[in-house]
Amino acid sequence: MDPVLLARIQFGMTIGFHFLFPPISIGLAWLLVVLEGMAWRTGDATWKSAAGFFGKVFALIFALGVATGITMEFQFGTNWASYSRFVGDIFGAPLAAEGVFAFFLESSFLGLYLFGRNRVPAWLHWVSILMVALGATLSAFWILVANSWQQTPAGYILDPVTGRPVLTSFTEAVFNPSTWPRFFHTITACLVCGAFMMTALSAELILRGKAVAVARRSLGVGIVAAAVFSLLVAFPFGDEHARQVALTNPEKFAALEGLYETREGGVGLILFAIPRTNPPRLEARIEIPYLTSLMVHGDPHSPIPALDSFPPDRVARGAELPLTFLSFHNMVALGMLFIGVSWLGLFFWWKGTLHQKTWLLQGLRYSWPLPLAACTLGWMAAEIGRQPWIVYGLLRTSEAASKSVTAGEVLASILMFGVIYALLGALWLFLLYRKVQHGPEEVA
Amino acid sequence: MEATGLQVAWFVLFFVLIAGYAVLDGFDLGVGVLSLFNRSDAERRLYINAIAPVWDGNEVWLLTAGGALFAAFPPVYATTFSGMYLAMMLVLLGLISRAVAMEFRGKIESASWRRVWDRAFGLGSLLPTILFGVAVGNVLRGLPLDAQGEFVGTFLGLLNPLALLCGFLALAMFVTHGAAYLACRSEGDLRERSLRTAGRIWWAWVGLYAAATGFAWFDAPTLFAASVGRPVFWALLIVMAACLGGFPVAVRQSHANRALFLSGTAIAATIGLCAAAMFPDLVPALAMPSHSLTLVNSSSSPLALRTMLIIALVGMPMVLAYTVFIYSIFRGPVRLDEHSY
Numbered sequence A: 001m002d003p004v005l006l007a008r009i010q011f012g013m014t015i016g017f018h019f020l021f022p023p024i025s026i027g028l029a030w031l032l033v034v035l036e037g038m039a040w041r042t043g044d045a046t047w048k049s050a051a052g053f054f055g056k057v058f059a060l061i062f063a064l065g066v067a068t069g070i071t072m073e074f075q076f077g078t079n080w081a082s083y084s085r086f087v088g089d090i091f092g093a094p095l096a097a098e099g100v101f102a103f104f105l106e107s108s109f110l111g112l113y114l115f116g117r118n119r120v121p122a123w124l125h126w127v128s129i130l131m132v133a134l135g136a137t138l139s140a141f142w143i144l145v146a147n148s149w150q151q152t153p154a155g156y157i158l159d160p161v162t163g164r165p166v167l168t169s170f171t172e173a174v175f176n177p178s179t180w181p182r183f184f185h186t187i188t189a190c191l192v193c194g195a196f197m198m199t200a201l202s203a204e205l206i207l208r209g210k211a212v213a214v215a216r217r218s219l220g221v222g223i224v225a226a227a228v229f230s231l232l233v234a235f236p237f238g239d240e241h242a243r244q245v246a247l248t249n250p251e252k253f254a255a256l257e258g259l260y261e262t263r264e265g266g267v268g269l270i271l272f273a274i275p276r277t278n279p280p281r282l283e284a285r286i287e288i289p290y291l292t293s294l295m296v297h298g299d300p301h302s303p304i305p306a307l308d309s310f311p312p313d314r315v316a317r318g319a320e321l322p323l324t325f326l327s328f329h330n331m332v333a334l335g336m337l338f339i340g341v342s343w344l345g346l347f348f349w350w351k352g353t354l355h356q357k358t359w360l361l362q363g364l365r366y367s368w369p370l371p372l373a374a375c376t377l378g379w380m381a382a383e384i385g386r387q388p389w390i391v392y393g394l395l396r397t398s399e400a401a402s403k404s405v406t407a408g409e410v411l412a413s414i415l416m417f418g419v420i421y422a423l424l425g426a427l428w429l430f431l432l433y434r435k436v437q438h439g440p441e442e443v444a
Numbered sequence B: 001m002e003a004t005g006l007q008v009a010w011f012v013l014f015f016v017l018i019a020g021y022a023v024l025d026g027f028d029l030g031v032g033v034l035s036l037f038n039r040s041d042a043e044r045r046l047y048i049n050a051i052a053p054v055w056d057g058n059e060v061w062l063l064t065a066g067g068a069l070f071a072a073f074p075p076v077y078a079t080t081f082s083g084m085y086l087a088m089m090l091v092l093l094g095l096i097s098r099a100v101a102m103e104f105r106g107k108i109e110s111a112s113w114r115r116v117w118d119r120a121f122g123l124g125s126l127l128p129t130i131l132f133g134v135a136v137g138n139v140l141r142g143l144p145l146d147a148q149g150e151f152v153g154t155f156l157g158l159l160n161p162l163a164l165l166c167g168f169l170a171l172a173m174f175v176t177h178g179a180a181y182l183a184c185r186s187e188g189d190l191r192e193r194s195l196r197t198a199g200r201i202w203w204a205w206v207g208l209y210a211a212a213t214g215f216a217w218f219d220a221p222t223l224f225a226a227s228v229g230r231p232v233f234w235a236l237l238i239v240m241a242a243c244l245g246g247f248p249v250a251v252r253q254s255h256a257n258r259a260l261f262l263s264g265t266a267i268a269a270t271i272g273l274c275a276a277a278m279f280p281d282l283v284p285a286l287a288m289p290s291h292s293l294t295l296v297n298s299s300s301s302p303l304a305l306r307t308m309l310i311i312a313l314v315g316m317p318m319v320l321a322y323t324v325f326i327y328s329i330f331r332g333p334v335r336l337d338e339h340s341y
Helices: A003-018 A021-042 A045-079 A081-115 A122-151 A170-174 A179-208 A212-248 A250-257 A291-297 A320-350 A358-365 A369-384 A407-438 B005-035 B041-051 B055-072 B074-083 B085-105 B111-141 B161-184 B188-219 B222-227 B231-252 B256-278 B302-329
Strands: A156-158 A165-167 A269-276 A281-288 A389-391 B281-283
Touching: A003 A045, A003 A407, A021 A045, A021 A122, A021 A179, A021 A212, A021 A369, A045 A081, A045 A179, A045 A212, A045 A407, A045 B055, A045 B074, A045 B085, A081 A122, A081 A165, A081 A170, A081 A389, A081 B055, A081 B074, A081 B302, A122 A170, A122 A179, A122 A389, A165 B302, A170 B302, A179 A212, A179 A320, A179 A358, A179 A369, A179 A407, A212 A250, A212 A291, A212 A320, A250 A320, A269 A291, A269 A320, A320 A358, A320 A369, A407 B085, B005 B041, B005 B055, B005 B111, B005 B161, B005 B256, B005 B302, B041 B085, B041 B111, B041 B161, B055 B074, B055 B085, B055 B302, B074 B085, B074 B281, B085 B111, B111 B161, B111 B188, B111 B256, B161 B188, B161 B231, B161 B256, B188 B222, B188 B231, B188 B256, B222 B256, B231 B256
Parallel strands: none
Antiparallel strands: A156 A165, A269 A281
């Protein structure tokens, strides 16, 4: 089998599994800052119980994120050695900064948060979860800096001898054109994940009749956060990010929107379509005319370049096209669903009846995997849509893999990680629901 | 070409990060290995809780060292990580197992459940410990590299006698160091037994150190040729010997904190000795000195190195400050409460 394809499968699998956990822990960390803050300021037993319960849930999620995250730092070198040699001058610094400014902060203070409750004053315990949340957010920032540089490289010149990028401006490389749009879109997505996790587990507790008074508190925090952030992740941040892609990576934008053939005039927004390959085309298409042109350029008649207007060796091809189209559109559809559900929940919470709406709680209790799915789909759209490049315009994915690693070795590691991750995922789910079964401390 | 100050600074800083990792994660890996040999479920729980608040921060030293290597010397990162592919995958297997084992172990009230995760914790500590030593041994000896600096050896070739000796040396070091840490974090009988273990495994440390050095004299003579003329090499050697010599005295006098300090300093000095012996190589090429990856031919651009130096100088003092602070909160014998593992 093609070693590059195997390396891509391995990377996709290991990062895909890892990336399930950090979004929930980043979101939950900030919500815990709220719960712990309320517990500390009010001294109220209900807040304390809610904070204690979600603190334990957080620990379980964080542990999986840490365990699977070490793999990522190693894999650029193990699987993508040619890539590492090529981009080291620029890509390494954000990874090192992530260690220095983010990982140390979150890991050190996590120990204090989880094990120090009875050893340090209440304010310091609250500061420790604040530092964990801050560290986790900084970690997201630095890794997104690194990934954004792959999408929209900046702050470099190409060395005339080696042909590799050499840093000319660290600030331009860090604040490259896609860093901020992607950071805000991703961080708000993380908060959506954390908020739906808190909402779902609270709904589960209420339906099971466990510590209902406590669960009603966390349900309120969860649903308010879900409503606020599921709106923000789409408008303005998702919208802004899409506009940035249209300007900086027009080939990717065409692949995301399914614009395969150039057409006269404005481009519509596709609501539904079935993508086919050979040649790439959309079937059963339902669209709102002119809307995409309007959203990108503010002009319903402005044209948007389609894939056929770019050289064929500079655009995604084959199965990459339907994957990009489908992951992007399903992410958007899920995002709309989150807005609808969370605002409905917010309405009933405002009226004080959310905890009685069993039909809505029944839906919410199973809702938490959906934002994770949306995160994964968004990440797939970003990465597959960038193909054939690993660094847009500079280095092809086909030239990036390790030369000294054989296909057999990669296959062995795929099997190893496949087995371990399947096992870990199952155990994690099992332990999460045991935690729920046990429930928060009842408050009299 | 002469090495620039920035390149030398990053050579030193990289080894400082590795030393920080070896000293800090060294004891918690050692505690993990020791737990394999303790038959008491309650004491194994104490072992895990002794490292629970700090192990995650300790492991970040490895991630940061990896990131720094990637940023400062990209070809070295690329060659070593891809060249030792299977070994790296096994290190990951170990580190993943021990991380989840600690979190999962106490979640279900069942002796056999705990036993499974204790095994995962112990073996997940043993495997990376030995492999780290094997990796260092191979780099000291030199890796088979082609003219592009690509690794051209095999996995089995990495399991050569010198590398294996270094693997067991790392095991002896970390277990001794871990036993000293356990003594600091326990009281009564467990403390006494931990000190006795530390004193015993110390012999293995000294013996394996002598054996590895003697074997390297024949297997990797270039290591010694350059270093005998370097004062820093001799200074580190004296520090290492003094700490190693003082360790059994501290153990006999039941000074656990001093023993921990001495074993930690000896480990750091050993990493320093490796650096002093290899300078200016980062990865010597086996039998082909012209293919070696040195701090001159594999460093990033001056601007990248300078930027990273600023990041390190701003960030690391803060890291050290809160690390010391958090360690000071969790000093003394482990006290279990409802938040413990």
